[in-house]
Amino acid sequence: MLPIHVAKFGGTSMASAESIQACVNVVERQNNPTLVVVSACAGVTNRLVAISQSHTQTERQRLFDEIVEIHCQAASALPKDNIVHYNLEQLHQRLQSLAQNAPNASESYQRQVRDEILSFGERCSSRLFAAYWSQVAKTPAEVVDARSLLVTNNHFGHAVPNIDKTRKRCTGLSEQLIDSANVVTQGFIGASEDGVTTTLGRGGSDYSAAILAAALSADQLNIWTDVSGIYTIDPRICSDARPLEQISFAEAAELATFGAKVLHPKSLKPAIESGTKVFVGHSRYPEKGGTLILPEPDERPSIRALARRQNQTLLTVNSVEMLHATGFLARLFDVLARYDISVDLVTTSEVSIALTLDEEGSQANGLSVLPEAMLEELREFATVTIEQGLSLIAVIGNDIGHFGDISPWVLEAASPVPIRLICQGASRHNLCFLVTDEQAENIIKKLHAKL
Ligand code: ADP
Ligand code: ASP
Ligand code: MG
Numbered sequence: 001m002l003p004i005h006v007a008k009f010g011g012t013s014m015a016s017a018e019s020i021q022a023c024v025n026v027v028e029r030q031n032n033p034t035l036v037v038v039s040a041c042a043g044v045t046n047r048l049v050a051i052s053q054s055h056t057q058t059e060r061q062r063l064f065d066e067i068v069e070i071h072c073q074a075a076s077a078l079p080k081d082n083i084v085h086y087n088l089e090q091l092h093q094r095l096q097s098l099a100q101n102a103p104n105a106s107e108s109y110q111r112q113v114r115d116e117i118l119s120f121g122e123r124c125s126s127r128l129f130a131a132y133w134s135q136v137a138k139t140p141a142e143v144v145d146a147r148s149l150l151v152t153n154n155h156f157g158h159a160v161p162n163i164d165k166t167r168k169r170c171t172g173l174s175e176q177l178i179d180s181a182n183v184v185t186q187g188f189i190g191a192s193e194d195g196v197t198t199t200l201g202r203g204g205s206d207y208s209a210a211i212l213a214a215a216l217s218a219d220q221l222n223i224w225t226d227v228s229g230i231y232t233i234d235p236r237i238c239s240d241a242r243p244l245e246q247i248s249f250a251e252a253a254e255l256a257t258f259g260a261k262v263l264h265p266k267s268l269k270p271a272i273e274s275g276t277k278v279f280v281g282h283s284r285y286p287e288k289g290g291t292l293i294l295p296e297p298d299e300r301p302s303i304r305a306l307a308r309r310q311n312q313t314l315l316t317v318n319s320v321e322m323l324h325a326t327g328f329l330a331r332l333f334d335v336l337a338r339y340d341i342s343v344d345l346v347t348t349s350e351v352s353i354a355l356t357l358d359e360e361g362s363q364a365n366g367l368s369v370l371p372e373a374m375l376e377e378l379r380e381f382a383t384v385t386i387e388q389g390l391s392l393i394a395v396i397g398n399d400i401g402h403f404g405d406i407s408p409w410v411l412e413a414a415s416p417v418p419i420r421l422i423c424q425g426a427s428r429h430n431l432c433f434l435v436t437d438e439q440a441e442n443i444i445k446k447l448h449a450k451l
């Protein structure tokens with residue numbers, strides 16, 4: 001018996017009837033029993049987020065109509081009497097009534113309602129995938145609701161999966177797959193133990209797929225997307241970016257953390273722990289190959305790739321109380337933790353601390369990274385300076401800061417642009433620095449030309 005694989009298809013791969021059919025062809029060519037995990041069709045989750053944030057009924061209705069149109073287009077190559085049209089209609093009706101009533105939900109209930117609204121993208125796209133797959137497969141494809149498989153806590157907006165409980169829920173699924181069933185499930189969504197819908201954070205379908213792969217002890221996780229693998233830099237930034245044949249888990253994790261959207265940063269840990277190989281390839285052009293993520297790739301270059309993260313906030317906290325004082329860092333981080341703010345880079349001097357906050361990654365729940373009440377608390381013991389519109393550039397490789405020195409190379413490419421913050425040393429795999437969003441692209445191009 002061949003080992004189980006998990007195949008995850010992202011939003012762009014689910015964008016139209018034609019692209020979903022291309023994904024089905026990819027799965028049909030696999031010999032291994034394969035669980036399919038899908039994202040929402042491109043553009044749907046953005047609109048669902050907008051619905052959940054919108055204050056007017058007219059705006060919500062417009063967004064809702066656009067979502068229905070995306071799904072109708074995506075279903076257009078299926079026969080009129082296919083059950084999927086009815087299923088989609090049912091789901092749309094439930095979404096519409098939820099969206100209409102959402103503003104009346106109490107504050108404590110809002111986040112829960114928001115996750116419920118966000119779940120509709122994947123719930124619809126999974127049905128579309130199963131319908132197209134059933135058209136060509138020997139056995140009809142069925143949708144297994146991810147909320148019956150993926151158990152999370154109830155941290156709405158970025159729920160944390162429980163791998164042990166998820167594994168228990170996946171025993172039946174594992175048997176089904178081995179018995180050649182064609183199963184599709186949703187990425188991005190799960191449920192708390194008592195069955196309340198949760199979401200894992202934007203871009204979280206990769207993470208879902210990795211958790212399910214670990215729970216199924218899958219041999220390989222295939223991430224099918226709109227690029228032929230992981231490149232030396234986002235090909236949208238540098239047209240001469242090159243695909244990487246292999247990369248280590250550690251390097252890929254750093255790349256993902258520092259902005260390579262091609263993989264969700266959390267998706268590699270479950271794969272490392274369960275010994276699942278990860279492959280990234282193009283759902284339209286699978287024959288072009290892709291990138292294999294391995295514990296030990298054949299080569300370990302000192303510089304492998306670059307990444308950029310935009311919309312960074314630099315928070316500088318300055319306090320004379322810090323001079324020879326103990327407990328200042330603890331006090332500062334305690335405030336940040338209470339407001340659920342996750343910190344990325346940190347540099348310190350005797351009386352000040354500079355740290356970066358990520359508008360999208362850390363606060364995927366859409367809330368501010370700088371809540372006014374938090375700033376008030378900080379101002380009680382320090383002066384606070386905020387700079388926004390910054391980009392973090394990361395140079396990713398091996399043994400950085402241990403053999404040779406890449407800093408002159410970085411400084412030369414950045415010159416004469418002022419570097420607002422620079423970090424190296426905590427990891428052997430990266431050197432990161434902060435510049436303004438406008439200057440970042442040019443610096444990346446100069447760095448990439450030397451790779
Ligand atoms: P999906 O919808 O399949 O999840 P995403 O849009 O989340 O796809 O991720 C794919 C995108 O990631 C690519 O289109 C590409 O622009 C971007 N990307 C960023 N960094 C990299 C990189 N180093 N290599 C490849 N793609 C990258
Ligand atoms: N649909 C979700 C999003 O757009 C999850 C994903 O695509 O990975 O964030
Ligand atoms: Mg993605």
